[in-house]
Amino acid sequence: MTGAFAQIWPNRVFYLFVLPFAALTILFGVWPILLSIQISFTASASALRAAPSYVGLANYAAVFADPLFIASLSRTLVYTVLAVVANLAFALAVATLLDSTLLERANLFFRLAIFLPVVTPDVAGYVVWRWLFDRSFGAVNAALSALDLPGFGGLSSINTVTASILIAELWHHAGFYMLIFLANLAIRDRALEEAAAIDGATSWQRWRWVVLPQLRPALVINIVYATIQFLKTFTVVVVMTKGGPNDHTNFVSYYAYQLFDQGRYGEATAMATILFALVIGLSLTAYRIGDKAAWR
Amino acid sequence: MRALRRIGSLLAAAFLACAPAGAQTLNVWHDLGDNGIAWFERMSAEFAKTKPGVTVRSLSFPTDQWFGRVISAVNTDSAPDLIFNNYERVIRIQAQTNRIMDMKPVLEGVADRGFLGEDDLRVATFKDRMIIIPMQRVQMALGVRKSWLDKVGDKFPESWDDVRRVAVKFRDNDPDGNGKADTFGFALQAAKPRDLIHMLDLFTFGSGLRHTLVDPAGKVIIDEPAHAQVLEEFLKTYSGYKFVAPDTVNHSFTEMYQVIEGGRAGMFRVGDWNVRKWDQPNVLGGDFISGPWPKFAAGRDNAVVIGGMRGIAIPENSPNKQLAIEFARFMLTKPAQQASLETIGAAVRKDLDVGVLSERSQFFARAQGKLVAYDFPESIHAWYPELEAAYHRKLLSGITNPPADWKPFIADAAREMRDLVARLAK
Numbered sequence: 001m002t003g004a005f006a007q008i009w010p011n012r013v014f015y016l017f018v019l020p021f022a023a024l025t026i027l028f029g030v031w032p033i034l035l036s037i038q039i040s041f042t043a044s045a046s047a048l049r050a051a052p053s054y055v056g057l058a059n060y061a062a063v064f065a066d067p068l069f070i071a072s073l074s075r076t077l078v079y080t081v082l083a084v085v086a087n088l089a090f091a092l093a094v095a096t097l098l099d100s101t102l103l104e105r106a107n108l109f110f111r112l113a114i115f116l117p118v119v120t121p122d123v124a125g126y127v128v129w130r131w132l133f134d135r136s137f138g139a140v141n142a143a144l145s146a147l148d149l150p151g152f153g154g155l156s157s158i159n160t161v162t163a164s165i166l167i168a169e170l171w172h173h174a175g176f177y178m179l180i181f182l183a184n185l186a187i188r189d190r191a192l193e194e195a196a197a198i199d200g201a202t203s204w205q206r207w208r209w210v211v212l213p214q215l216r217p218a219l220v221i222n223i224v225y226a227t228i229q230f231l232k233t234f235t236v237v238v239v240m241t242k243g244g245p246n247d248h249t250n251f252v253s254y255y256a257y258q259l260f261d262q263g264r265y266g267e268a269t270a271m272a273t274i275l276f277a278l279v280i281g282l283s284l285t286a287y288r289i290g291d292k293a294a295w296r
Numbered sequence: 297m298r299a300l301r302r303i304g305s306l307l308a309a310a311f312l313a314c315a316p317a318g319a320q321t322l323n324v325w326h327d328l329g330d331n332g333i334a335w336f337e338r339m340s341a342e343f344a345k346t347k348p349g350v351t352v353r354s355l356s357f358p359t360d361q362w363f364g365r366v367i368s369a370v371n372t373d374s375a376p377d378l379i380f381n382n383y384e385r386v387i388r389i390q391a392q393t394n395r396i397m398d399m400k401p402v403l404e405g406v407a408d409r410g411f412l413g414e415d416d417l418r419v420a421t422f423k424d425r426m427i428i429i430p431m432q433r434v435q436m437a438l439g440v441r442k443s444w445l446d447k448v449g450d451k452f453p454e455s456w457d458d459v460r461r462v463a464v465k466f467r468d469n470d471p472d473g474n475g476k477a478d479t480f481g482f483a484l485q486a487a488k489p490r491d492l493i494h495m496l497d498l499f500t501f502g503s504g505l506r507h508t509l510v511d512p513a514g515k516v517i518i519d520e521p522a523h524a525q526v527l528e529e530f531l532k533t534y535s536g537y538k539f540v541a542p543d544t545v546n547h548s549f550t551e552m553y554q555v556i557e558g559g560r561a562g563m564f565r566v567g568d569w570n571v572r573k574w575d576q577p578n579v580l581g582g583d584f585i586s587g588p589w590p591k592f593a594a595g596r597d598n599a600v601v602i603g604g605m606r607g608i609a610i611p612e613n614s615p616n617k618q619l620a621i622e623f624a625r626f627m628l629t630k631p632a633q634q635a636s637l638e639t640i641g642a643a644v645r646k647d648l649d650v651g652v653l654s655e656r657s658q659f660f661a662r663a664q665g666k667l668v669a670y671d672f673p674e675s676i677h678a679w680y681p682e683l684e685a686a687y688h689r690k691l692l693s694g695i696t697n698p699p700a701d702w703k704p705f706i707a708d709a710a711r712e713m714r715d716l717v718a719r720l721a722k
Contacts, residue, residue: 045392048371135542156543158696242487245545246692263367263392
């Protein structure tokens, strides 16, 4: 105790400045999470009362015994993998293109075009995407029809709904990941590429063995952030599909929300806690793997 | 400083002089929107004539939010004085809180209540407890765009064959005259369990059948010939017949109303509460006819469906319980019910002046069509909502991947539902 005090006292001004933010973080960040975890151990009917009835792990047992939750969880994981890979691959490709001298003249236009969806309100964006995919008056099918191509099932077919929301999410998020990649590309050591070029390396070899390893910090940050983001996929589902058709986009966040809506707080917060643990676990794993992986 | 104190004292005295003696506010939470707020304002003014100083303040929430807010408020002792909604929604509140007052003694304190029939009171009861006092019967009819019927040269469909013929014309004959193939026969919904089964309820009860999924004994009836016929046609309406917008599987109330009010579907559900809005020139401008749901079999009468009962409930922890009870009783009086009819388009009393309503509202107010009420299985079987959710998933699996022959699908669905009932009823 004396040791800690001895360490804090000389830096007391610094700690004084940090204190309000630490208090806010605890109040609005940590405390709600702890409360939510606490509710997951209570009976739903009493969850919000001053003295709730605790039911131990009953809510967790109910959630894991629910085949819909298991299906929802596996769908969430598959979607997360697809979304992370698609978003990062697209963002990396676009960032590489924008970094090249090929697009020098229209560079700013393309950067803006790809980043603008990030600052567009997500609900507004997804409403437009829902209209675009609408099978009766949407632009996507109108274009396909004009080209004499078969129609796209969009949001109403179980075969195309995942791809449809993935496209909408890619539009909304990829610009952010691109920006991180561009920042990393801007600070890379270009002398290494010149040296490789002098040694006779092809463009592909220079990108794969010289540029890509230098993008490790951006890749790690993007993988961790995208994993967190797509595990929690919610808004796109609420706006575009409401979990349908036939539960094909009923991801864990939306399923928990539906239970909240029915007043089943215990099970809903149990699901939220499971998702929280999953997000923390997978993000840390991705970070550790990314941080330690040999890149050359 | 002394001058400041004097000003303060004068302001306090002025405030006290302006405030009515014994001022009290009753808070009511509902989901009826602006019409509901107008109704409660009118009732508040009328109630204040016998209870000076009492104001009734109503707050309207979107239905989804209404659930969450009521449940959390009742559970945390911050409940409003009264809540108002459909019986099945109040059942869910009671199931989650167990703190809704038994309204039977409240109703017994009303001398003039003969207009409430046995069916009305049965709907209001859940587990031997009267959880609402019925205030508005919820009637739902088949609505058809009049101008479209005129354009395709047809009349209001009576039978299912008529409906199919008219739906094809609405889909294929450009009834809105815009030169585009952008219209549909029907506006329906399917996204959530209540959406799809609610639509099936209308087809089923409207065709004169008495149950949608189970009978009062808990027996699954969907594969009985009369039910299977309605169910098969209902499922084909969503799939093979192509009468609805292709995205209907993801449509809930909001999207269904967009299709109706956006002029893209010719046949739809019209509830008594829809008429006021749809009479307005910038919505449907009164361009619709209401009538009974289509007839499926010669020996069975088709009907307008009583799809629910809206009523008033009082939480056990209502802050002004006695006054809330008095207001709940007042809501059954003629002035309050007349206000209900004029603002919402529905009531339970039969001695009201319906002449002030539009022709389309009068259709409901006069109960011109034959009426058939839901069987309200959730008030008998506590497990029904779970069964209904499973049934919804089964039907959606068929709609999203339609079989060549629906009969084996229906037989299979019946088997699955029977197995589930056996498990749930244990």
